[in-house]
Amino acid sequence: MTSPDPDGQLAEQLLRLTRRVHRIQKHHLERRELGITPAQSRLLRTLAHYPSPPRMADLAERLEVVPRAVTTLVDGLEAGGTVRRVPDPANRRVIRIELTDAGRTALRELHAARRAAAEEILAPLEDEQRAVLGQLLDTLVDGAVAPPCRHTVG
Structure with missing residues (x-):
């Protein structure tokens, strides 16, 4: 008989939740008919979040993808009018990527879609449960080691 694997079960639950989040966000994006993929949204x-238009290499580094992947994403977004390539004023050989007005509008729509998805996902939780979940997620995202839980039985 094998012993239970609580960490394995938690990992599986996190993976299932992640897939559900992606599925629900994709659904909300499709309902808004933005024509933007989840990768383009990211x-x-x-x-x-950049104070000035970044280079594609900066975006690739921040997104932790190869530069070619960013080129493909930018090509699609540029065709949709949400971003544009602009020459760097200090070095005309360097190309930077900036949001257009349509891109800023799309971001507002994306934010609304993500918020609607979050509301749907979190609907079963009470306010106190949401607060606890937020603290737990902060701990996991930050990578901080939380002190062991001390449960009393009684």
């Missing part, structure tokens, strides 16, 4: 969100 690039737009990343691009919005």
